[in-house]
Amino acid sequence: MLVELWQRTFTVVAQATEDWMEQAFVKRGRGMVETIYPDPEERKRLYDYGYSPHVGRRFEEIAAAMLLLLQEAAGYGTMQPEERLGVFVALGEMVADDGGYGFSVRDTEMGRTLYGNWHAVLRWWMGVPGAEGPEPRDLRAWQIFTSDNFEFRLGVAIGAVVARAWTQGAGDALATPTIDTWKATTGLPWFAFWAKELLRWGTLDPFVAFALSLGIAKSRPEAEVMRGRYIAWLNDELILWDGEDQIDPSNLLAWSRTLTIQQADAPRRAPIAAALSGTDGRAGRYAVIPVRSGERIRWLDASGFRLAVSETPEGYPRSPRQSDDYDLVIEGRNVSVVHQF
Structure with missing residues (x-):
């Protein structure tokens, strides 16, 4: 009885197929390198993008166009809201329709409506003045759509292009990005540095995203009110500055340290x-x-x-x-x- 029981255990079945499983594993692994993706440079590019290789090959077709659009956004710091929104719309149109890296559409009437009207949803999410928002009953659906498609899917696509630019510029696979070296290494303007954060916080203004991420401000309106103090600091410290200087993270960090000094000077409450x-x-x-x-x-x-x-x-x-x-x-x-x- 024990012998018959043993013959029906998983161990016996696995042992009988172990050799075949090993050969299949090795053959499939070699096939990926020798037959399906034989070009080492292509394998490296697909790895940098972070998508599955099959999706990465499709993404590669639009990655160059996204990179060019990011490079052309050098004047983002001084653009008006409509022009800034146009940059994100152009980026979104590059990825929206793909079934792998593109926007996710829920199989509901609301899901299809939001996808067909995603330009207006993006306008609302990014806080463009005068943008029309959802009805209270539809707010949750709009939030889910923005989280799934703008913050995640579009953000991942932008991040993949930026990551590839960093890898190509750094030359060292183990190099760690820093603010001091990021721009020179990637060859991209500061907008590319901020793009994912802007989608995350729902704002077109890097200063607002910075203030929210550090907790300097608790809401977008509060951060917008503080922007004047930052501009005044730029006028005092740099005298001559342009749009790139305005959204340079090192300048924003230097300004934030002046706030920390002011807070440190205030008397601390005793225990x-x-x-x-x-x-x-x-x-x-x-x-x-x-x-x-x-x-x-x-x-x-x-x-x-x-x-x-x-x-x-x-x-x-x-x-x-x-x-x-x-x-x-x-x-x-x-x-x-x-x-x-």
Whole structure:
């Protein structure tokens, strides 16, 4: 009975086909290199694009045109919104219709409608002034379409072209891109550096994308208001500058450091003494939320459990902002709450 049982196990079946499976594996692998993709340079290009080889071969037909369009966007920094949008529309039209790397169309009436009207959806997503948005009931469908097709599929296509340009310029497969070397290595204007981030944040303005990504601003309108401060900084620091200087990441980073210095000069709030209540403090540090109760503050975790209490220090706001970050810190017998942000 045991012998008969053994004969029906997966091990026996696998052993019987092991030699055939090994030969098939080797033959298929050699066939990929020797017959289907015999050109080493082509294999390298297809690898750089990041698509499956079959899709990559089709993408290669439009990659050169996308690269040329990215190169021609050197004046993006000073373009008006309609002209900026036109660059993204042109890029989108290059990829939209392909069944592999192109836009994804859901098999629903709304999905087909959005695909047929994707220019208007892109206009809304990128925040072009006066663009018409969706009805409230359609908002979710519009968001899904933008995420699937603009942020992901179009973003991946642009990223593939930029990655290939970097690889060709660097010469070293292990070289790591840096802001200092990116432009000279790729031979592309700064728009190509920002294109994916602009699609991700839904804005035509690299400054807005930068401010949102660093948390300097919490919304696109708030970031747009801050742009004037950055332009004033450019006028003071560079005096003469052009569109490329305006969206140069090194300039944006230098400007952001001036904000950090201003914040560092502000007096830091002193730690608030606290007593544990509901935890033994073995983790050492906990993210907590303040809730005032009379003259005391209850420090709660994200689940609403009370971890500590403290007397309300002088000058503490009666209604603390829930967006502020506090940490409950336990160091030996010392228990305090630190205002992180």
